[in-house]
Amino acid sequence: MRVLRCLIATRSSAAREPTRCHDRLQRPEGVDVARRTARQRGASRRPRDLFRSHERGPRPPRRHDREVHRGRDHGRLRPTATPRGRRPSSGPGSRRDARDPRDREPTPPSGLRHPSGEPYRRLHGRGRRRRHHDRPAAGPVEPLELKGKAERVPAYQLLHAGAGEGRVRRVDLPLVGRAEQLLALSEILDEVRETSRPHLVTVVAPAGTGKSRLLHGFLDGRGRGSTSLVGRCLPYGEGITYWPIAEAVRGLAHVLEDDPAEVVAERVGTLFADIPDAGRRVASVIGLTDDVYPAEEVAWGVRRLVESLATRDPVIMLLDDIHWAEQTLLDLAKELVETVDAPLLLLCGTRRDLFDDHPEWPKDGERVRVMDLAPLSHDESNLVLGSLLGTGTVDPAVAGWLTAAAEGNPLFLEQLISMLVEDEAVRQEDGRWVAVKPLEELEVPATITSLLASRLDRLGPTDRTVIERGSVMGQSFFRGGVEALSPEPVRPLVPSSLDSLETKELVHSTGDLFVGLPIYRFQHVLIRDVAYEGMLKRTRADLHEAFVDWVEQAAPDRLREFEEIRGYHLEQAYKIRIEIGTPTVALGPLGERAADHLGSAGRRAMARSDVPAAATLLRRAAALLPPDHPERPKLLLVAAEALIEQGAFTEADDTIQTTIDEAAALGNRSLELTARILGLELAYTTAPEEVEDSLVKRVERMIPELESLANHEGLARAWRLLMFVHEMALRWGDAEAAAVKTLEHARSAGHRLLEIRAIPSLGYCALNGPTPVPEAIGRCRILLDASRATLEELGWSFLAAQTSFDSGPVELLAGDPKAAESELARDYQTLERMGEKNYISTTAALLARAVYEQGRYGEARTFVEISRELAADDDVTSQVLLRGVHAMILARANEHAEAETMARSAVQMSESADAPEAQGNALLDLAEVLSIAGDREGAAGALTQAIARFESKGMSVPAERAQAQLASLARSVAEEPSVPS
Ligand SMILES: Nc1ncnc2c1ncn2[C@@H]1O[C@H](COP(=O)(O)OP(=O)(O)OP(=O)(O)O)[C@@H](O)[C@H]1O
Ligand SMILES: [Mg+2]
Known part of the structure; x- marks a missing residue:
């Protein structure tokens, strides 16, 4: 009976949840499914468990219909759903904001040393002149x-x-002042230290009120005993998702702008000496390597860094100006607070716009606080x-x-x-x-802007020229760049002019150097904005372009790091020239140059599943090319895919239409067909009832042409779509055949992401299809091994270590708990070695089940306890799993009452998530507990309910098996000799 129950439970894990999608598909545009869809992209295999695969469902339709929120626990079931707003594009433009040690002054991680052997210390830029003894005094x-x-x-x-x-x-x-806020922050830091739990404080106020000053004041004062990671979001160049992380890590490693690449790599490497896996992921997004990791792996890398830094002292992470942050960074920040298992105080400075653009940003909660900063x-x-x-x-x-x-x-x-x-x-x-x-x-002057404008109007011509050159680069700027961009006669005057601007409190030297010359910073970003706005448009365009030329020649070894930034400046030059009436034809090379940088940054963003950034960057790139440019529809196709992932269906639809038209006009039939398939996929996602009857025929008609064009990517997409449609219709055999083709063509196209995404689907189809169970299991094993190998080959070991979320249950289904244990134990050890504390609770719960199946109840209990210790209270997946196993262990120890209470609590918990399969499985556990206790009637009731749950989702296999179990129960009752009365 035990094995049979296990088969029911685990077989069902590989089934799908094909119903109830259509009614939920049509979310209004703007109800954001961005992260969930991004997370569900196969690029990053979602962590899975006994219940997960059902929640996933066929991808395009299902990814928009989650009722179960896959939030902080990365795909595991949670009881709530949070609608999210998409982020509009952000502010005015200028150049990259060079890192400013004044603002990052990290407190070194305890015990860490420079490669030189010197202990880390806080750096003070030359521009930093603190005179605490100068404190003034006033009386009323x-x-x-x-x-x-x-x-x-x-x-x-x-x-x-x-x-x-x-x-x-x-x-x-x-x-000055802010005593109340400093005290509150201090108290929160104490709590962070005492509880070893993360807290989030968001400080909100209008520009110039003193948010940054307060937060840095706190870091410099009470925060000194902590390790600080300080990064700031840039007001321009959407798509530079990880800039603040790069700034924070470079600051912590005491990297200066002028440090050669090897020194940077070495110093950053030192920070990650004990956690090289995490180091590789972080290095990939801060311009140090060409590697690509999914956003989820990057978030894990940052989380590990924080946890490793926090082993002795709390970590304070300051992310300033998050009203300019990319969605993916905000997700990462939220995830840190929700998942880090360490004393972390995450401080965020923001203007109020954040809450309009991102209504989902946490505002209250046990460890969340919003601090409104009043005027002085x-x-x-x-x-x-x-x-x-x-x-x-x-x-x-x-x-x-x-x-x-x-x-x-x-x-x-x-x-x-x-x-x-x-x-x-x-x-x-x-x-x-x-x-x-x-x-x-x-x-x-009535406003701060008019006040700043009057100040700048009073500057002499040289100072004006110099400040304007600086403003083109950004809030921080390079003296070398100012000199290069200034007219010949002004060049020798630049140093003295910068001194004079410093005296006037408009800029200050940061104390850092770039190409051997000082870096300066505007006293406030509004001063930069006003200086920039004061220039003639033509001048701005020339300077943006000249700046890129200069930086390419001055820092050739940092071009990858500056890719988005260079793209941004060239884009500005292009747009301004259009505004002032330059004919588009004359701008071809400039547009191409800009599109090249933005497109390549966009593709990288897509590869790491940073879909909001990818959609923005790719569309911006396409907008810089004329409609007949052959690259344009290629960029638009990927942009459309990113938009679908983001849930921006209307924009995706427009983009696909444009791609089709332009590809057709260019005679690129191959691309046109691929775009048409994407269009059908979108239609199937948003209005399935309109297309489902004709869709299979339409796709099948395109396949021979795609074959004759040898367009493997198009073919992989076509077959993938067919696979979804067949799955939804429960035509598992057809779905399986389509999945095989998808995989084949994805491989021929060399499209690793499509390939990775197709593998698990093929597994589910095989398990649900007409293939006899033993053969299907054999095939699943092969596929999962291949999936693991591919992920490992890509270096995505974090995702690879989640393979047993699938392979464990598959082995249990095969009636081989020993093999399940070996799969799960392997990943458990990897996750443990990686210091993972979030997913491992599910692995431990599954491991408990595999060990229980082998009759090793004591060991199973140990894993139950490990899982319980690590699982968050609202991590429904782990909680239901572990409670089920725990209940069965208790029943075996004849603690029937306690066992039943535990099993019922699992059932109750599973009800909180809309996951009938999880509910069915919890009911099977309850049936087992009741059966051991001799309560056959109760067991039969639980089995009947389980069957109803499975059937409600068309999960015929587990339903049938539960039926068989029920029948066997009925037989045993009938066969039992009646007790004479
Ligand atoms: N409490 C304070 N005591 C002394 N100086 C302050 C105080 N608060 C702010 N300032 C000064 O006022 C200026 C503006 O402050 P700050 O840059 O912190 O504003 P902000 O709220 O962060 O603005 P933004 O929204 O633009 O980032 C800075 O030069 C800062 O040094
Ligand atoms: Mg600020």
């Missing part, structure tokens, strides 16, 4: 009547303004003023006027006072700052 005076203010404004006299030079000082001054109070604004003005006291009227005008925005205050001092509207007389003319006559 009579409230003031100010022009434009109905109420009297509280005023403060600056008692002591600290040391200074009679001018506005640099702004890297003490953090008058008192605090006065202290900032004191810091800025340096020595002497400030006329209370002037102080009151300034702080009232700034309305608590320290950036506004800094820039306003700098402007007034520069204009000599405010000056120091006998140690006291006073207004030169009546305050009513002083003008206050």
Whole structure:
């Protein structure tokens, strides 16, 4: 009976869940299924278990109909669904933002040393001048009547303004106020330390309020005993998903901009010395290698890094400006907080736009907090003023006027006072700052942007030229680049001009070097934006292009790292030239050059399943080419695929249509047919009832032509679509034949991702098809071995180590728990060695089952306990599995009451996820428990319910087997000698 039950349970794992798809397919556009669809791409095989494969279903239709949310546990069942919004494109443009050690100053990981043997230390850039002893002091005076203010404004006299030079000082001054926030952060850090659990704090406020200042202040103060990873999202060039991770890792490794590639590789390698697998994954996304790993493996690599850094001290990860983050990075951040098994404090700075663009971003929860940062109070604004003005006291009227005008925005205050001092509207007389003319006559620009514009308008021509050249590059910029981009007569003046801009508080030197010359940074990104906007469009276009020429020649060994960035600048040049009326024909080479970079970055993003970035980059690339360019429809085809994965069906449909038209116009029939197949796949996904009758015929008609064109990719796609359709119709034999063809053509096309995706499907078809069970099992074994080998060959060992989610149950189905154990134990050991703590709970639960099947109940209990220890409370898959096995172990130990309670809790838990197969399996476990206890009636009831669950999903095999079990139960009751009354 045991084996039979196992066969039912495990055989069912290989069945599909082909019904109830169509009604759920038509999610409105905008209800985002991006991550789930991205995650379901076969590129990254989803972790699977006894229940998983049913939840997967035939891919295109099923990937949009999940009711069970595959969230933090990467595909395992969870009881809730979270709709997500897609991210619109982001902000204004400019060049890459060079890394700034001022902002990343990492605290070294404990015990880590430089390759030189020196311990790590925090770096301070040359531009960083902290003067904590300069702390100013202020005291209240009579409230003031100010022009434009109905109420009297509280005023403060600056008692002591600290040391200074009679001018506005640099702004890297003490953090003023924010005591409440610092205390809250400190308390959270304490909790992180005590519980060894991750926490997320998102600090929200408008630009210039002081989010970054607060977070860096916290890192510099209370955060010093922790290891910090600091990265910032860029305001432009969507698609640069992992930039903040690269910045954080390079910062932690103390890599400077000018370090040669070998030094960078060596230093980053040192960080990953104990976790080389994770190191390879992270290196692949920070421009250090050409390897490609799926986003899921990358997230795992980052998670391992955090866990390994956190073995002694907590890790503080600061991701700033996440309103500009790519979806995949936000997913990674959320996943870190949900899955890291270590003391991690993830701090994020953002403007409020984040919540409009990403309503799914966590806002509350046990370990989640959103901190709204209010403007500074008058008192605090006065202290900032004191810091800025340096020595002497400030006329209370002037102080009151300034702080009232700034309305608590320290950036506004800094820039306003700098402007007034520069204009000599405010000056120091006998140690006291006073207004030169009546305050009513002083003008206050209405917005921070107009204030910054007036400041820049006051610059002389050289300074203006220099700041504008800088602004083309980004918030951080290179002196070498400014010189290269400046007209001949200005070049020798660049260093002194940068000094003068520094004095004016517009830029500062970061202390880092690029090609031997200093890197500078705008005091605030808004200053960059205003400087950039102030240039003629033609000049901007020339400079963007010239900058790419310069960087290619200045840093030839970093071109891969800068690929998206170079693409971005060339794209800007192209777009601006179009705007100013340059004929498109004249822009051919420029467009091609830009499209080349963006297209190659897009393909890489696609290969690692970073579909939001891939869709953006590929579409941007295509937009730079004329409609008759042969590369354009090729880019659009991949973009369309990414859009489908993202759930952006309308855009995908448009893109496919354009691809078909353009490929046809170019006479590229092969591409046209491939696009048509993608179009049919989309139609089958979004409106299956409209196409399902004719679809098979339509695809079959295309196949001979694809064959004559030897278009293996098109053929693989065609057969894959047929496979889906047959699966949905439960025509397993046809589905299996189509799966075989898919695999064959994917291999001939050399399309590894299509190949990897097809292998498991073929397994399911084989198991469900007409092939006799033993043969089907044999075939599955071969396929799963091939799948494992392919993943290992690609170096995707993390995904390879999830093979036993399939092969374990297959062996159990084959009645060979020993083989199941060997498969599962192999992966268990790998995952354990990799330090994996998320998936391994499912592997342990399955292992418990394989060991239980062999009668080794004590060992099975050990694995149950391991799984319980590691499984999250809401990880339904692991919890249901482990409870089922635990219940059966208890029943065998004659602890019947406890066993039944446990088995029923598994059933109840399985009900919370819409997963009839999981429910059926939990009911089978319950039947076993009741049967051992002699409650045959109860066992029969549970079996009947299990059968109903399986049948509700058309899972005939497990249903039939449960029927057989039920019949055998009935027979044994009949055969039992009746007890005389
Ligand atoms: N509490 C403070 N004490 C002293 N200076 C501050 C304080 N808060 C902010 N500043 C200064 O104000 C300026 C703007 O602050 P910051 O860059 O942190 O703003 P932000 O909220 O991060 O803006 P953005 O949304 O653009 O990133 C900086 O020069 C910073 O040093
Ligand atoms: Mg900021």
